[in-house]
Amino acid sequence: MKNKIYLYLVILSFLPLACIGQTKAILSKGNYTEAINNAVNDFYKTSKLIKKDTIFSVSYKTLNNNIIEVNIIANSNKFYIDGDKPLNRLPTNYIENNGKIFYWYDKDQDQDNSNSNVINKLKKYKLVEYDSDIIEYSRDDKKEGMTYYFCAKNLTNYKKLKSNILKNKIPKLSCE
Secondary structure, X not given: OHHHHHHHHHHXXXXXXXXXXXXXXXXXXXXXXXXXXXXXXXXXXXXXXXXXXXXEEEEEEEEOOOEEEEEEEEOOOOEEEEOOEEOOOOOOEEEEEXXXXXXXXXOOOOHHHHHHHHHXXXXXXXXXXXXXXXXXXXXXXXOOEEEEEEEOOEEEEEEEEEEEOOEOOOOOOOOO
């Protein structure tokens, strides 16, 4: 009986190690696409904001050619389509993870090639409305999101800040 208990304890002690091996690794090299993936992975794993919402908008920009800024904020605004013509800019990419969706527009990607895929995914989250007479859009400047700052040459070197549109200071980040 003692041997069985001991065996169970040994097996249970290795379970946390098995779970650690399944987490997604942060990519060290790449461009804004990899920075977005890193930010979404970190946000999903560490941010308390993930529990409050299901739908997140992602935006990005390059600062001084050596820092990639990635913003993630909850956003349930709809995308409107009249016939087959979008009335607002549709996202070109998304990441879905356990019932949460993160979407963004990539200016370098051909929008026509990704529209049907993205539209179908957005429909699942009730974010697409067809032939609407009224277009609704809301913005909450007090709503907090997360802003990530990645060194462009080493994406593992980054800082993150809770942020909203009213407060957004770039942290000191040594990118060499």
